[in-house]
Amino acid sequence: MTNIISIYNLSKAFDGKKLFQNFNFTVKKNSVHALIGANGAGKTTLLRLLTGLYEPDEGKISVSGKHAMLLENDYLYEDKTGLENLKIFGLYFGYYVKDYKKYSDSLNITEHLLKRVSTYSKGMKRKLSILIVILINSEIIYLDEPTSGVDPLSRVEIRKIIQKLKEEGKTILITSHDLSEIEKSADYVTMIENGKVVFNEDIDNIKGTTLEELFIKEGGDYE
Numbered sequence: 001m002t003n004i005i006s007i008y009n010l011s012k013a014f015d016g017k018k019l020f021q022n023f024n025f026t027v028k029k030n031s032v033h034a035l036i037g038a039n040g041a042g043k044t045t046l047l048r049l050l051t052g053l054y055e056p057d058e059g060k061i062s063v064s065g066k067h068a069m070l071l072e073n074d075y076l077y078e079d080k081t082g083l084e085n086l087k088i089f090g091l092y093f094g095y096y097v098k099d100y101k102k103y104s105d106s107l108n109i110t111e112h113l114l115k116r117v118s119t120y121s122k123g124m125k126r127k128l129s130i131l132i133v134i135l136i137n138s139e140i141i142y143l144d145e146p147t148s149g150v151d152p153l154s155r156v157e158i159r160k161i162i163q164k165l166k167e168e169g170k171t172i173l174i175t176s177h178d179l180s181e182i183e184k185s186a187d188y189v190t191m192i193e194n195g196k197v198v199f200n201e202d203i204d205n206i207k208g209t210t211l212e213e214l215f216i217k218e219g220g221d222y223e
């Protein structure tokens with residue numbers, strides 16, 4: 001499998017403090033790759049570097065394809081319905097709203113789309129944001145904490161949609177603190193700490209030990 005994302009020798013500092021130094025990282029095309037690490041490890045910053053929001057100080061970042069990103073927080077029009085949100089974001093991003101049903105059914109939010117977002121639970125808002133990101137139909141999908149604050153049933157639905165996207169040929173890079181969820185949905189896991197790769201594994205190679213055990217062994221302060 002070819003690499004769709006390659007980071008070579010990245011350095012990035014904030015206010016003179018180095019976060020990433022000689023950092024190397026690759027993501028295989030059409031895989032589900034998880035980035036884990038304690039608070040402040042650099043996961044969101046890495047996504048910002050990949051999406052061009054931040055410039056590297058040194059090194060090379062190569063991304064072969066268009067991306068869309070689920071942000072850490074949901075930015076939705078609370079006083080509009082779910083469907084109206086889909087339409088508004090469709091205007092911004094240039095997607096056709098008619099293509100949404102197969103995904104909204106999998107996410108189990110179709111029947112809620114005529115309700116105002118202000119009546120939604122955190123899980124429903126997260127799923128609506130994910131639906132918008134999916135409809136953008138880019139090759140690479142970044143999901144920053146997709147299951148944070150989400151109920152167990154919605155977590156299963158989000159996991160299923162990630163697999164569906166993979167079957168459609170997408171590449172998905174997820175940041176998460178939800179290690180049991182990552183074990184179920186990722187093909188590859190990279191743990192970062194203080195801007196360094198602590199381990200980078202094929203999920204099949206860590207079977208027998210849990211990600212949580214590995215995380216603690218490698219020094220992360222898992223909450």
Ligand SMILES: Nc1ncnc2c1ncn2[C@@H]1O[C@H](COP(=O)(O)OP(=O)(O)OP(=O)(O)O)[C@@H](O)[C@H]1O
Nearest residue numbers: 014015019037038039040041042043044045046175
């Ligand atoms: N624009 C910025 N200016 C100054 N410091 C920054 C900036 N962006 C990120 N940082 C610093 O980089 C470090 C990593 O933050 P980041 O949000 O990437 O961590 P994270 O792994 O995503 O954490 P969390 O799990 O809490 O979301 C933090 O110490 C943060 O203060």
